[in-house]
Amino acid sequence: MVGVRALCAGLAALLLLVGSPAQATLLDFSPAERQRILQHGPWPPPPALDAGNAVAGRPEAIALGQRLFFDVRLSPDGTLACVSCHVPSLAFADGRPRSTGRETLARNAPSLWNAVHQRWYGWDGATDSLWSQAIGPLTHAQEMAGSGAHLRALVQGDAALACRFRQVFGADALRDDETALVQTAQALGAWVGTLVSGRSAFDRFRDALARGDARAAAAYPQDAQRGLRLFIGRARCATCHTGPMFSNGEFADIGVPFFVRPGVVDPGRHGGITALQASRFNLLGPYSSARGDAATKTRHVELQHRNFGEFKVPSLRNVALTAPYLHDGQLATLADVVRHYDQINLERLHADGERILEPLGLSEGERGDLLAFLQTLTSPNASTRPATPPGPGSRRCPA
Ligand code: HEC
Ligand code: HEC
Structure with missing residues (x-):
């Protein structure tokens, strides 16, 4: 009897050890x-809007940006869209060491989740807003190799898209080639700015x-x-x-x-500041709606030797x-x-x-x-x- 009871107690203790979760x-x-x-x-964090983007947060702009993000017609040869390198199922990155557009780029595609909560964009911070970041891939020969002229003709030739541009930008929609480029980028920035992870x-x-x-x-x-x-x-x-x-x-x-x-070498932040200051699409430029303090970071950024070979601290x-x-x-x-x-x-x-x-x-x-x-x-x-x-x-x- 005693032996059995001891055995049972022993077994119970063993079960407790083995069976209980850590x-x-x-x-x-x-x-x-x-x-x-x-x-x-x-x-x-508290909601944020794409800096200097007059249409950020507007539902029609967000919906337009979402369409454009997936549309390969934005590249003149019809093969590349934003989604080619920012894939939703890969956290809006692309899983490759370096992205490939028309050619292999020098850098890795970052995730777009939570991008709206960053101060600077690109590994070198060459841009200061989401919308102006989009201008690079839209136009670079290595990436989508498009232009304002291509985008303007594309939208004008597509009644549904043209209607949406008018809906978002009113009488100013597609006024000239550069405006068409900026407006495409602003709609994209409005949508990318809604990507906040759980x-x-x-x-x-x-x-x-x-x-x-x-x-x-x-x-x-x-x-x-x-x-x-x-x-x-x-x-x-x-x-x-x-x-x-x-x-x-x-x-x-x-x-x-x-x-x-x-x-x-990739000059990193040193090249980024140089490009930011030279760009007419920065927060101080003619297309930015940033007023007062909103452009302070851009006004005060200073080029220093130590920036050479520095890269953004990623989220x-x-x-x-x-x-x-x-x-x-x-x-x-x-x-x-x-x-x-x-x-x-x-x-x-x-x-x-x-x-x-x-x-x-x-x-x-x-x-x-x-x-x-x-x-x-x-x-x-x-x-x-x-x-x-x-x-x-x-x-x-x-x-
Ligand atoms: C050919 C691949 C490719 C395409 C196409 C592309 N991207 Fe990117 N994207 C990248 C790479 C690479 C970077 C990093 C760039 C850098 O460091 O200068 C980047 C950076 C970004 C960033 C900054 C993210 C951060 O954390 O700094 C945003 C925003 C962005 N892309 C949006 C877009 C949008 C919008 C489009 C469509 C117009 C687009 N991308 C098309 C490869 C691509
Ligand atoms: C001095 C600032 C600094 C410190 C300290 C630091 N990091 Fe980083 N971290 C960076 C920078 C800058 C990069 C990007 C470097 C590059 O791309 O060349 C980075 C990149 C990363 C990445 C890659 C992220 C990506 O998306 O590619 C991870 C993961 C990371 N750090 C984790 C850590 C961990 C863990 C520690 C502590 C052991 C740490 N970091 C300490 C600045 C720092």
């Missing part, structure tokens, strides 16, 4: 750590911490909690990847090679979906990126400012924890926003 616990985050974690939210496992954890709900917070995986502790602490990632976007919106040098091909939201990584896709996996920071080569750091980075000496387990954390930033679904009805007096256009 104990959900919350790490003992210090008040300072909690505060740093909270800075990465809440999500989504909430991730990290966001649920962060909000549970914020309201002091230890039980809900404990549901966040342990390895991700340890990785987050490294991210905001010893690994110093959050020095640059900070705020709700996991980016400080600026540019930095993390010691990666920046050769386009032997003997040719890490949905980063697990957008391999390969870095401005030219030179690292294939997130594990490769973590290893890069772990074993950083200080001699490669060329800009003078990055005193933040040093080899981290992480254990294999710690590298795994960082990876587990990065994977909790995934949320490929759109953030739900109330749909805006068409504006008053909007005319109906043929389908």
